[in-house]
């Protein structure tokens with residue numbers, strides 16, 4: 001079967017400001033009905049990438065394609081209004097002199113009565129139908145955002161670019177509007193490229209996550225894969241707290257508090273970071289100075305002394321000072337488990353949940 005033409009494709013986009021590359025060779029493809037989340041810390045170049053695709057900003061290098069048609073390279077450039085791309089940005093602005101319904105109908109063409117119907121249908125989807133004849137200044141920030149969302153969806157764009165579009169909504173509304181909006185866009189076969197700096201939000205919404213750092217995409221994949229097979233220590237740390245256990249390779253093995261780890265083919269003296277999330281440490285009780293028996297899955301237990309235990313709602317976070325090397329490890333335990341500081345306990349690590357990377361200083 002021939003590969004499908006992506007609805008949106010960007011190839012090797014580069015953008016510098018004052019000699020600093022803020023987008024550095026970024027390539028992506030989004031298929032019809034797919035939601036891709038551009039995820040990364042503040043300032044990594046997510047919004048600049050979106051602005052170039054929208055045509056608000058001109059790239060220094062690279063190409064932007066829609067359905068196999070070139071929208072923009074450094075020679076040809078279709079202006080923003082000719083690209084057929086819907087935009088929902090953080091700094092959306094409604095037209096103050098138009099009513100809510102007129103704002104939503106603004107970009108649509110057709111007889112007035114039909115436009116009104118289409119606007120009302122979109123307003124209903126974002127729960128704002130009752131405000132159709134109000135003016136923007138009569139609405140709260142979150143209500144204005146919902147109208148802006150309805151306005152962006154009304155022309156049924158085949159490509160939708162969204163920059164933190166749900167951030168101004170309160171929690172109760174956010175989940176519903178977010179799921180409904182993305183379902184609508186997916187059903188319509190739109191390609192959605194959505195910017196967020198919140199990993200939980202990206203995991204919930206995305207078919208694919210593109211993790212960005214310092215202007216580059218460091219990893220792309222389904223949320224499950226990006227979370228469970230991070231490209232490096234920093235990628236792992238972006239999704240949750242992590243523990244890092246340092247080790248040095250001797251004879252293709254690394255000795256740690258939790259027993260030996262195999263490091264086949266790794267030269268002697270290589271420093272390794274063994275990374276594990278707090279959720280994947282297990283806790284067991286001290287039996288007169290002894291811990292539980294080693295198992296294949298959890299390796300050798302190691303003793304630690306509780307330094308701090310905090311209740312976090314659905315889980316507790318317990319910090320241990322390890323006897324082995326004085327390092328501190330964090331374990332997340334479901335429900336309320338708040339041992340007193342000074343309590344000795346035994347820790348085991350889920351070996352299948354460890355990620356091993358060469359140490360980089």
Ligand SMILES: Nc1ncnc2c1ncn2[C@@H]1O[C@H](COP(=O)(O)OP(=O)(O)OP(=O)(O)O)[C@@H](O)[C@H]1O
Pocket residue numbers: 017018022040041042043044045046047048049197
């Ligand atoms: N017009 C501009 N002139 C100069 N520097 C800019 C301009 N626009 C963005 N930058 C810089 O480029 C870098 C990337 O900015 P960008 O807005 O793309 O990041 P971001 O990942 O979207 O961040 P955030 O999540 O905070 O919005 C930042 O360091 C920013 O200061």
